[in-house]
Amino acid sequence: MMLIPCPWCGDRIDAEFTCGGEAHIVRPDPATASDAEWADYLFMRENPKGLHHERWFHAHGCRRWFHMTRDTVSHRIVAVYAITESAPEATG
Protein backbone atom coordinates (compact mmCIF):
# COMPACT_ATOMS: atom_id res chain seq x y z
CA MET A 1 0.00 0.00 0.00
CA MET A 2 1.19 3.48 -0.75
CA LEU A 3 -0.09 6.90 0.25
CA ILE A 4 0.46 8.94 -2.89
CA PRO A 5 0.65 12.76 -2.65
CA CYS A 6 -1.32 13.80 -5.72
CA PRO A 7 -0.17 17.33 -6.63
CA TRP A 8 -3.81 18.39 -6.97
CA CYS A 9 -5.75 16.35 -4.40
CA GLY A 10 -3.20 15.68 -1.66
CA ASP A 11 -2.54 12.32 0.01
CA ARG A 12 -4.66 9.52 -1.44
CA ILE A 13 -4.56 5.70 -1.30
CA ASP A 14 -2.73 4.08 -4.24
CA ALA A 15 -5.85 2.16 -5.34
CA GLU A 16 -7.15 5.47 -6.76
CA PHE A 17 -4.19 5.69 -9.16
CA THR A 18 -3.00 3.99 -12.32
CA CYS A 19 0.72 3.72 -12.99
CA GLY A 20 1.77 4.75 -16.51
CA GLY A 21 5.21 3.19 -16.30
CA GLU A 22 8.65 4.63 -16.95
CA ALA A 23 8.73 8.39 -17.54
CA HIS A 24 10.80 10.59 -19.84
CA ILE A 25 10.98 8.13 -22.76
CA VAL A 26 11.64 10.23 -25.84
CA ARG A 27 9.84 9.23 -29.02
CA PRO A 28 12.22 9.05 -31.96
CA ASP A 29 11.24 10.41 -35.36
CA PRO A 30 9.44 7.45 -37.00
CA ALA A 31 10.57 8.64 -40.45
CA THR A 32 14.26 8.28 -39.62
CA ALA A 33 14.42 5.90 -36.63
CA SER A 34 16.07 2.52 -37.27
CA ASP A 35 14.28 -0.67 -36.25
CA ALA A 36 16.61 -0.94 -33.26
CA GLU A 37 15.83 2.61 -32.12
CA TRP A 38 12.11 2.01 -32.57
CA ALA A 39 12.27 -1.27 -30.61
CA ASP A 40 14.18 0.50 -27.86
CA TYR A 41 11.52 3.21 -27.69
CA LEU A 42 8.58 0.81 -27.76
CA PHE A 43 9.77 -2.04 -25.60
CA MET A 44 13.08 -1.62 -23.78
CA ARG A 45 12.86 -0.34 -20.22
CA GLU A 46 15.30 0.68 -17.49
CA ASN A 47 13.36 -1.32 -14.90
CA PRO A 48 15.73 -0.23 -12.12
CA LYS A 49 16.00 -1.73 -8.66
CA GLY A 50 15.97 1.52 -6.73
CA LEU A 51 14.84 4.99 -7.76
CA HIS A 52 12.45 5.05 -10.71
CA HIS A 53 10.95 8.06 -12.49
CA GLU A 54 7.43 7.15 -13.52
CA ARG A 55 4.13 8.58 -14.70
CA TRP A 56 0.99 8.25 -12.59
CA PHE A 57 -2.66 9.02 -13.31
CA HIS A 58 -5.17 9.89 -10.58
CA ALA A 59 -7.93 7.81 -12.19
CA HIS A 60 -10.42 8.01 -9.29
CA GLY A 61 -9.70 11.62 -8.37
CA CYS A 62 -8.74 14.65 -10.42
CA ARG A 63 -7.96 12.47 -13.48
CA ARG A 64 -4.68 14.26 -14.11
CA TRP A 65 -1.27 12.88 -14.97
CA PHE A 66 1.84 13.70 -12.96
CA HIS A 67 5.39 12.45 -12.42
CA MET A 68 6.68 10.64 -9.39
CA THR A 69 10.10 9.35 -8.33
CA ARG A 70 9.79 6.25 -6.21
CA ASP A 71 12.05 3.57 -4.79
CA THR A 72 11.03 0.24 -6.35
CA VAL A 73 12.26 -1.78 -3.35
CA SER A 74 10.91 0.20 -0.37
CA HIS A 75 8.11 1.92 -2.40
CA ARG A 76 9.22 5.17 -0.71
CA ILE A 77 8.09 8.22 -2.71
CA VAL A 78 10.98 10.63 -3.15
CA ALA A 79 9.53 13.35 -5.40
CA VAL A 80 6.30 14.36 -7.10
CA TYR A 81 6.47 16.82 -10.00
CA ALA A 82 4.39 18.10 -12.90
CA ILE A 83 3.90 16.06 -16.06
CA THR A 84 5.60 18.85 -18.03
CA GLU A 85 8.76 18.81 -15.89
CA SER A 86 11.90 16.76 -16.40
CA ALA A 87 13.35 14.49 -13.72
CA PRO A 88 14.71 16.21 -10.63
CA GLU A 89 18.49 15.72 -10.68
CA ALA A 90 19.08 15.15 -6.99
CA THR A 91 16.91 12.04 -7.01
CA GLY A 92 18.36 10.55 -10.20
Add this chain to the structure above:
Amino acid sequence: MKYSLWNLLRQAPRGHRDWPQAWRNPEPKESYDVIIIGAGGHGLATAYYLAKEHGITRTAVLEKGWLGGGNTGRNTTIVRSNYLWDESAHLYEHSLKLFETLSQDLNFNVMFSPRGVINLAHNEHDLKELRRRGHACRLNGIDYEMVTPREIKEIAPIINVSRSIRYPVLGGAMQRRAGNARHDAVAWGLARRADEYGVDIIQNCEVTGIDIRDGRVTGVQTTRGPIRADRIGAVPAGHASVIASMAGLRLPVESHTLQAMVTEPVKPVLDTVIMSNTVHVYISQSDKGELVLGAGIDGYNSYGQKGGINVIEHQLEGLCELYPIVSRLKIMRVWGGIVDIAPDASPIISKTPVEGFYINCGWGTGGFKATPGSGWVFAHTIAQDRPHRLNEAFNLGRFESGLLIDEHGAAAVAH
Protein backbone atom coordinates in the same frame (compact mmCIF):
# COMPACT_ATOMS: atom_id res chain seq x y z
CA MET B 1 21.44 -42.83 -2.54
CA LYS B 2 18.47 -43.84 -4.67
CA TYR B 3 15.10 -43.07 -3.13
CA SER B 4 13.33 -46.44 -3.21
CA LEU B 5 11.15 -48.68 -1.10
CA TRP B 6 14.20 -50.88 -0.40
CA ASN B 7 16.27 -47.97 0.93
CA LEU B 8 13.30 -46.67 2.89
CA LEU B 9 12.99 -50.02 4.65
CA ARG B 10 16.75 -50.20 5.19
CA GLN B 11 16.78 -46.77 6.83
CA ALA B 12 13.73 -47.41 9.00
CA PRO B 13 15.41 -49.50 11.75
CA ARG B 14 18.16 -46.85 12.01
CA GLY B 15 15.58 -44.16 12.65
CA HIS B 16 16.24 -42.54 9.26
CA ARG B 17 19.44 -41.02 10.60
CA ASP B 18 21.70 -42.19 7.77
CA TRP B 19 20.09 -40.58 4.75
CA PRO B 20 22.81 -38.67 2.93
CA GLN B 21 22.59 -34.95 2.27
CA ALA B 22 20.49 -34.35 -0.86
CA TRP B 23 23.03 -31.90 -2.29
CA ARG B 24 26.43 -30.52 -1.29
CA ASN B 25 27.11 -26.98 -0.19
CA PRO B 26 30.39 -26.45 -2.07
CA GLU B 27 32.82 -23.55 -2.09
CA PRO B 28 33.00 -21.86 -5.50
CA LYS B 29 35.89 -23.00 -7.70
CA GLU B 30 38.00 -20.56 -9.70
CA SER B 31 36.43 -21.46 -13.01
CA TYR B 32 33.68 -23.47 -14.64
CA ASP B 33 32.61 -24.34 -18.17
CA VAL B 34 29.20 -22.78 -17.60
CA ILE B 35 27.80 -20.46 -14.92
CA ILE B 36 24.05 -20.31 -14.40
CA ILE B 37 22.81 -17.24 -12.53
CA GLY B 38 19.82 -18.11 -10.37
CA ALA B 39 19.02 -21.40 -8.60
CA GLY B 40 15.29 -21.29 -9.13
CA GLY B 41 13.53 -24.09 -10.95
CA HIS B 42 14.52 -22.86 -14.41
CA GLY B 43 18.19 -22.37 -13.49
CA LEU B 44 18.45 -25.76 -11.80
CA ALA B 45 16.67 -27.41 -14.75
CA THR B 46 19.17 -25.77 -17.10
CA ALA B 47 22.09 -27.16 -15.10
CA TYR B 48 20.44 -30.58 -14.92
CA TYR B 49 19.78 -30.85 -18.66
CA LEU B 50 23.24 -29.45 -19.49
CA ALA B 51 24.62 -32.45 -17.62
CA LYS B 52 22.07 -35.03 -18.71
CA GLU B 53 21.59 -34.14 -22.38
CA HIS B 54 24.86 -32.41 -23.26
CA GLY B 55 27.47 -33.94 -20.92
CA ILE B 56 28.45 -30.56 -19.45
CA THR B 57 28.96 -31.06 -15.72
CA ARG B 58 31.55 -28.40 -14.84
CA THR B 59 28.69 -26.04 -14.08
CA ALA B 60 28.04 -23.67 -11.19
CA VAL B 61 24.58 -22.44 -10.32
CA LEU B 62 24.93 -19.17 -8.40
CA GLU B 63 22.11 -18.13 -6.10
CA LYS B 64 22.02 -14.92 -4.08
CA GLY B 65 19.57 -16.40 -1.54
CA TRP B 66 18.67 -20.04 -1.08
CA LEU B 67 17.72 -22.43 -3.86
CA GLY B 68 14.06 -22.31 -4.83
CA GLY B 69 13.47 -19.35 -2.49
CA GLY B 70 12.18 -16.94 -5.11
CA ASN B 71 9.27 -17.42 -7.46
CA THR B 72 9.82 -21.20 -7.52
CA GLY B 73 8.61 -21.38 -3.91
CA ARG B 74 5.99 -18.65 -4.28
CA ASN B 75 3.93 -19.62 -7.30
CA THR B 76 0.59 -21.42 -7.35
CA THR B 77 2.00 -24.55 -9.04
CA ILE B 78 -0.22 -24.80 -12.09
CA VAL B 79 1.01 -26.78 -15.10
CA ARG B 80 -0.77 -26.61 -18.47
CA SER B 81 -0.03 -26.17 -22.17
CA ASN B 82 -3.25 -24.73 -23.65
CA TYR B 83 -1.61 -21.81 -25.44
CA LEU B 84 -2.79 -20.10 -28.61
CA TRP B 85 0.21 -19.76 -30.92
CA ASP B 86 2.17 -22.69 -32.34
CA GLU B 87 5.47 -21.49 -30.85
CA SER B 88 4.09 -21.35 -27.30
CA ALA B 89 1.97 -24.48 -27.64
CA HIS B 90 5.01 -26.53 -28.69
CA LEU B 91 7.22 -25.11 -25.93
CA TYR B 92 4.70 -25.53 -23.09
CA GLU B 93 3.57 -28.94 -24.35
CA HIS B 94 7.19 -30.09 -24.36
CA SER B 95 7.39 -28.95 -20.74
CA LEU B 96 4.12 -30.66 -19.78
CA LYS B 97 5.42 -33.92 -21.29
CA LEU B 98 8.64 -33.60 -19.27
CA PHE B 99 6.50 -33.04 -16.14
CA GLU B 100 4.62 -36.27 -16.81
CA THR B 101 7.79 -38.32 -16.29
CA LEU B 102 9.77 -35.91 -14.09
CA SER B 103 9.33 -37.87 -10.83
CA GLN B 104 10.77 -41.05 -12.37
CA ASP B 105 13.42 -39.10 -14.22
CA LEU B 106 14.63 -37.32 -11.08
CA ASN B 107 13.95 -40.18 -8.65
CA PHE B 108 12.13 -37.58 -6.58
CA ASN B 109 8.39 -37.28 -6.19
CA VAL B 110 7.39 -33.91 -7.65
CA MET B 111 3.75 -34.87 -7.03
CA PHE B 112 2.64 -33.99 -10.52
CA SER B 113 -1.13 -34.27 -10.41
CA PRO B 114 -2.91 -34.01 -13.79
CA ARG B 115 -6.20 -33.04 -12.18
CA GLY B 116 -7.30 -30.86 -15.07
CA VAL B 117 -7.53 -27.12 -15.54
CA ILE B 118 -10.78 -25.36 -16.44
CA ASN B 119 -10.90 -21.85 -17.89
CA LEU B 120 -14.26 -20.17 -17.38
CA ALA B 121 -16.18 -18.05 -19.88
CA HIS B 122 -18.45 -15.30 -18.54
CA ASN B 123 -19.50 -13.63 -21.79
CA GLU B 124 -19.76 -14.27 -25.51
CA HIS B 125 -16.29 -12.96 -26.16
CA ASP B 126 -14.78 -15.34 -23.59
CA LEU B 127 -16.56 -18.26 -25.25
CA LYS B 128 -15.26 -17.29 -28.67
CA GLU B 129 -11.74 -16.78 -27.37
CA LEU B 130 -11.74 -20.17 -25.64
CA ARG B 131 -13.13 -21.90 -28.75
CA ARG B 132 -10.52 -20.27 -30.95
CA ARG B 133 -7.73 -21.30 -28.57
CA GLY B 134 -9.23 -24.77 -28.43
CA HIS B 135 -9.11 -25.19 -32.19
CA ALA B 136 -5.49 -24.00 -32.20
CA CYS B 137 -4.60 -26.42 -29.41
CA ARG B 138 -6.20 -29.40 -31.10
CA LEU B 139 -4.35 -28.60 -34.34
CA ASN B 140 -1.18 -28.80 -32.26
CA GLY B 141 -2.22 -32.14 -30.77
CA ILE B 142 -2.96 -30.69 -27.32
CA ASP B 143 -6.03 -31.97 -25.49
CA TYR B 144 -8.64 -29.28 -24.97
CA GLU B 145 -12.39 -29.56 -24.75
CA MET B 146 -15.27 -27.17 -24.23
CA VAL B 147 -17.43 -27.87 -21.16
CA THR B 148 -20.93 -26.63 -20.36
CA PRO B 149 -21.94 -24.97 -17.06
CA ARG B 150 -23.69 -28.21 -16.07
CA GLU B 151 -20.54 -30.25 -16.71
CA ILE B 152 -18.46 -27.72 -14.77
CA LYS B 153 -20.90 -27.99 -11.86
CA GLU B 154 -20.53 -31.78 -11.90
CA ILE B 155 -16.74 -31.55 -11.85
CA ALA B 156 -16.67 -28.80 -9.22
CA PRO B 157 -19.89 -28.76 -7.15
CA ILE B 158 -18.81 -25.72 -5.10
CA ILE B 159 -19.07 -23.41 -8.10
CA ASN B 160 -22.05 -21.10 -8.48
CA VAL B 161 -23.47 -21.50 -12.01
CA SER B 162 -26.57 -19.42 -11.36
CA ARG B 163 -27.53 -17.15 -14.27
CA SER B 164 -28.37 -14.36 -11.87
CA ILE B 165 -24.84 -13.50 -10.68
CA ARG B 166 -23.06 -10.49 -12.15
CA TYR B 167 -20.74 -12.58 -14.36
CA PRO B 168 -22.54 -15.90 -14.87
CA VAL B 169 -20.61 -18.97 -15.97
CA LEU B 170 -21.56 -19.50 -19.61
CA GLY B 171 -19.18 -22.37 -20.20
CA GLY B 172 -15.53 -23.19 -20.10
CA ALA B 173 -12.63 -25.05 -21.59
CA MET B 174 -10.79 -27.90 -19.95
CA GLN B 175 -7.36 -29.37 -20.43
CA ARG B 176 -7.54 -32.68 -18.59
CA ARG B 177 -3.81 -33.46 -18.80
CA ALA B 178 -3.02 -30.17 -17.05
CA GLY B 179 -2.90 -29.86 -13.27
CA ASN B 180 -0.33 -29.00 -10.68
CA ALA B 181 2.88 -30.19 -9.07
CA ARG B 182 4.71 -29.57 -5.82
CA HIS B 183 6.86 -26.51 -6.52
CA ASP B 184 9.50 -27.06 -3.82
CA ALA B 185 9.89 -30.69 -4.83
CA VAL B 186 10.64 -29.64 -8.42
CA ALA B 187 13.48 -27.42 -7.19
CA TRP B 188 14.77 -29.99 -4.70
CA GLY B 189 14.56 -32.90 -7.15
CA LEU B 190 16.39 -30.96 -9.86
CA ALA B 191 19.01 -29.73 -7.36
CA ARG B 192 19.66 -33.24 -6.08
CA ARG B 193 20.11 -34.77 -9.54
CA ALA B 194 22.21 -31.87 -10.84
CA ASP B 195 24.42 -32.21 -7.75
CA GLU B 196 24.83 -35.95 -8.42
CA TYR B 197 26.17 -35.05 -11.87
CA GLY B 198 28.78 -32.85 -10.17
CA VAL B 199 27.10 -29.47 -10.62
CA ASP B 200 28.06 -26.99 -7.87
CA ILE B 201 25.00 -25.22 -6.46
CA ILE B 202 26.40 -22.20 -4.64
CA GLN B 203 23.91 -20.43 -2.41
CA ASN B 204 24.33 -17.06 -0.70
CA CYS B 205 26.43 -15.98 -3.67
CA GLU B 206 25.15 -12.86 -5.35
CA VAL B 207 26.43 -11.84 -8.77
CA THR B 208 27.59 -8.22 -8.61
CA GLY B 209 29.20 -7.84 -12.04
CA ILE B 210 29.74 -9.57 -15.35
CA ASP B 211 33.22 -9.50 -16.88
CA ILE B 212 33.31 -8.87 -20.60
CA ARG B 213 36.38 -8.62 -22.82
CA ASP B 214 36.18 -7.83 -26.55
CA GLY B 215 32.45 -8.49 -26.58
CA ARG B 216 32.78 -11.89 -24.87
CA VAL B 217 31.99 -12.89 -21.31
CA THR B 218 34.93 -14.09 -19.26
CA GLY B 219 33.34 -14.54 -15.85
CA VAL B 220 31.38 -12.95 -13.03
CA GLN B 221 32.11 -10.95 -9.89
CA THR B 222 30.24 -12.23 -6.86
CA THR B 223 29.93 -11.58 -3.15
CA ARG B 224 32.14 -14.67 -2.76
CA GLY B 225 34.82 -13.53 -5.19
CA PRO B 226 35.36 -13.69 -8.96
CA ILE B 227 34.48 -16.86 -10.88
CA ARG B 228 35.59 -17.45 -14.47
CA ALA B 229 33.52 -19.04 -17.24
CA ASP B 230 33.18 -18.30 -20.93
CA ARG B 231 29.52 -19.23 -21.04
CA ILE B 232 27.00 -17.62 -18.71
CA GLY B 233 23.29 -18.35 -18.68
CA ALA B 234 21.21 -15.84 -16.72
CA VAL B 235 17.87 -17.06 -15.35
CA PRO B 236 17.19 -14.29 -12.83
CA ALA B 237 13.38 -13.93 -13.16
CA GLY B 238 12.37 -10.62 -11.51
CA HIS B 239 15.98 -9.44 -11.47
CA ALA B 240 16.51 -9.97 -15.22
CA SER B 241 17.03 -6.26 -15.92
CA VAL B 242 19.47 -5.94 -13.03
CA ILE B 243 21.67 -8.79 -14.28
CA ALA B 244 21.35 -7.75 -17.95
CA SER B 245 22.45 -4.21 -17.12
CA MET B 246 25.70 -5.66 -15.73
CA ALA B 247 26.34 -6.91 -19.27
CA GLY B 248 25.36 -3.54 -20.74
CA LEU B 249 22.04 -4.81 -22.08
CA ARG B 250 18.54 -3.39 -21.88
CA LEU B 251 15.60 -5.79 -21.75
CA PRO B 252 11.94 -5.37 -22.72
CA VAL B 253 10.71 -6.44 -19.29
CA GLU B 254 9.24 -4.74 -16.24
CA SER B 255 9.36 -6.23 -12.75
CA HIS B 256 6.08 -6.33 -10.88
CA THR B 257 4.74 -7.92 -7.73
CA LEU B 258 2.47 -10.90 -8.25
CA GLN B 259 0.58 -11.85 -5.11
CA ALA B 260 -0.94 -15.17 -4.13
CA MET B 261 -2.59 -16.47 -1.00
CA VAL B 262 -4.00 -19.51 0.79
CA THR B 263 -7.01 -19.98 3.03
CA GLU B 264 -7.07 -22.03 6.19
CA PRO B 265 -7.08 -25.76 5.36
CA VAL B 266 -10.43 -27.50 4.83
CA LYS B 267 -11.60 -30.97 3.81
CA PRO B 268 -11.27 -31.77 0.10
CA VAL B 269 -13.78 -29.67 -1.85
CA LEU B 270 -12.11 -29.14 -5.20
CA ASP B 271 -10.08 -31.66 -7.19
CA THR B 272 -9.32 -29.56 -10.24
CA VAL B 273 -7.96 -26.10 -11.05
CA ILE B 274 -10.43 -23.39 -12.12
CA MET B 275 -9.41 -20.08 -13.63
CA SER B 276 -11.34 -17.06 -14.72
CA ASN B 277 -9.80 -14.26 -16.72
CA THR B 278 -12.92 -12.08 -16.61
CA VAL B 279 -13.72 -12.30 -12.91
CA HIS B 280 -9.97 -12.39 -12.34
CA VAL B 281 -9.30 -15.16 -9.87
CA TYR B 282 -8.16 -18.74 -9.95
CA ILE B 283 -8.45 -21.48 -7.38
CA SER B 284 -7.12 -24.93 -6.58
CA GLN B 285 -6.81 -26.96 -3.40
CA SER B 286 -3.47 -28.07 -2.03
CA ASP B 287 -2.85 -31.49 -0.49
CA LYS B 288 -2.88 -29.80 2.92
CA GLY B 289 -6.42 -28.61 2.20
CA GLU B 290 -5.68 -24.93 1.74
CA LEU B 291 -7.42 -23.20 -1.14
CA VAL B 292 -4.68 -21.65 -3.25
CA LEU B 293 -5.75 -18.37 -4.83
CA GLY B 294 -4.27 -15.85 -7.17
CA ALA B 295 -4.95 -13.36 -9.92
CA GLY B 296 -3.01 -10.59 -11.64
CA ILE B 297 0.03 -8.42 -10.97
CA ASP B 298 0.15 -5.17 -9.03
CA GLY B 299 0.18 -2.26 -11.47
CA TYR B 300 3.54 -0.63 -10.79
CA ASN B 301 7.23 -1.61 -10.93
CA SER B 302 8.44 -3.28 -7.79
CA TYR B 303 11.30 -5.38 -6.43
CA GLY B 304 9.74 -5.37 -2.96
CA GLN B 305 7.97 -8.78 -2.92
CA LYS B 306 4.91 -7.04 -1.49
CA GLY B 307 1.75 -5.63 -2.98
CA GLY B 308 -1.48 -3.78 -2.32
CA ILE B 309 -4.45 -5.08 -0.33
CA ASN B 310 -6.81 -3.72 -3.02
CA VAL B 311 -5.50 -6.36 -5.44
CA ILE B 312 -6.34 -9.04 -2.86
CA GLU B 313 -9.80 -7.59 -2.19
CA HIS B 314 -10.58 -7.46 -5.89
CA GLN B 315 -9.99 -11.16 -6.45
CA LEU B 316 -11.69 -12.22 -3.22
CA GLU B 317 -14.86 -10.36 -4.30
CA GLY B 318 -14.96 -12.44 -7.47
CA LEU B 319 -14.07 -15.57 -5.55
CA CYS B 320 -16.96 -15.20 -3.08
CA GLU B 321 -19.46 -14.72 -5.87
CA LEU B 322 -18.23 -17.71 -7.86
CA TYR B 323 -17.72 -19.99 -4.83
CA PRO B 324 -20.08 -18.74 -2.06
CA ILE B 325 -19.11 -21.65 0.22
CA VAL B 326 -15.66 -20.11 0.79
CA SER B 327 -16.89 -16.73 1.99
CA ARG B 328 -16.37 -17.50 5.72
CA LEU B 329 -12.87 -18.95 5.29
CA LYS B 330 -9.96 -17.01 6.72
CA ILE B 331 -7.04 -16.08 4.52
CA MET B 332 -4.01 -17.56 6.23
CA ARG B 333 -1.11 -16.20 4.22
CA VAL B 334 -0.60 -13.64 1.46
CA TRP B 335 2.77 -13.24 -0.22
CA GLY B 336 4.34 -11.62 -3.24
CA GLY B 337 6.95 -12.58 -5.80
CA ILE B 338 8.67 -10.40 -8.37
CA VAL B 339 7.81 -11.38 -11.92
CA ASP B 340 9.40 -10.05 -15.11
CA ILE B 341 6.63 -9.04 -17.49
CA ALA B 342 7.39 -9.04 -21.23
CA PRO B 343 5.33 -6.92 -23.66
CA ASP B 344 3.89 -9.96 -25.48
CA ALA B 345 3.45 -12.13 -22.36
CA SER B 346 5.96 -14.58 -23.79
CA PRO B 347 9.42 -15.51 -22.49
CA ILE B 348 12.81 -14.56 -23.89
CA ILE B 349 15.16 -17.57 -24.15
CA SER B 350 17.90 -16.21 -26.28
CA LYS B 351 21.46 -15.49 -27.22
CA THR B 352 22.41 -11.85 -26.70
CA PRO B 353 24.73 -9.35 -28.45
CA VAL B 354 27.37 -10.33 -25.84
CA GLU B 355 29.13 -13.54 -26.94
CA GLY B 356 28.67 -16.35 -24.44
CA PHE B 357 25.96 -14.52 -22.50
CA TYR B 358 22.52 -16.11 -22.71
CA ILE B 359 19.31 -14.85 -21.17
CA ASN B 360 16.21 -16.73 -20.07
CA CYS B 361 13.59 -14.34 -18.69
CA GLY B 362 10.22 -12.72 -19.29
CA TRP B 363 8.23 -15.68 -17.93
CA GLY B 364 6.03 -13.17 -16.17
CA THR B 365 3.15 -14.67 -14.26
CA GLY B 366 3.35 -18.23 -15.58
CA GLY B 367 6.87 -19.65 -15.46
CA PHE B 368 6.39 -22.63 -13.15
CA LYS B 369 4.64 -24.79 -15.75
CA ALA B 370 7.60 -24.33 -18.07
CA THR B 371 10.31 -25.25 -15.54
CA PRO B 372 11.64 -28.44 -17.16
CA GLY B 373 10.96 -27.32 -20.73
CA SER B 374 12.64 -23.96 -20.20
CA GLY B 375 15.72 -25.61 -18.73
CA TRP B 376 15.76 -28.18 -21.54
CA VAL B 377 15.79 -25.62 -24.37
CA PHE B 378 18.08 -23.20 -22.51
CA ALA B 379 20.60 -25.99 -21.90
CA HIS B 380 20.54 -26.69 -25.64
CA THR B 381 20.99 -22.99 -26.44
CA ILE B 382 24.03 -22.73 -24.13
CA ALA B 383 25.60 -26.08 -25.10
CA GLN B 384 25.23 -25.61 -28.87
CA ASP B 385 25.47 -21.81 -28.93
CA ARG B 386 22.27 -21.75 -30.94
CA PRO B 387 18.62 -22.07 -29.94
CA HIS B 388 16.67 -25.30 -30.25
CA ARG B 389 13.83 -25.06 -32.77
CA LEU B 390 11.43 -24.99 -29.79
CA ASN B 391 12.83 -21.68 -28.53
CA GLU B 392 14.24 -19.97 -31.61
CA ALA B 393 11.12 -17.80 -31.96
CA PHE B 394 11.55 -16.64 -28.34
CA ASN B 395 14.59 -14.54 -29.18
CA LEU B 396 15.49 -11.01 -28.15
CA GLY B 397 15.42 -9.89 -31.79
CA ARG B 398 11.65 -10.32 -32.06
CA PHE B 399 11.12 -6.91 -30.48
CA GLU B 400 13.02 -5.40 -33.40
CA SER B 401 11.55 -7.58 -36.17
CA GLY B 402 8.02 -7.31 -34.81
CA LEU B 403 7.54 -11.09 -34.75
CA LEU B 404 5.95 -10.98 -31.31
CA ILE B 405 4.20 -14.00 -29.77
CA ASP B 406 1.15 -12.40 -28.23
CA GLU B 407 -0.13 -14.71 -25.51
CA HIS B 408 -2.05 -12.22 -23.38
CA GLY B 409 -5.19 -14.32 -23.83
CA ALA B 410 -3.58 -17.52 -22.63
CA ALA B 411 -1.28 -15.97 -20.05
CA ALA B 412 -2.97 -12.89 -18.62
CA VAL B 413 -4.48 -14.44 -15.53
CA ALA B 414 -4.22 -18.10 -16.23
CA HIS B 415 -0.85 -19.16 -14.89
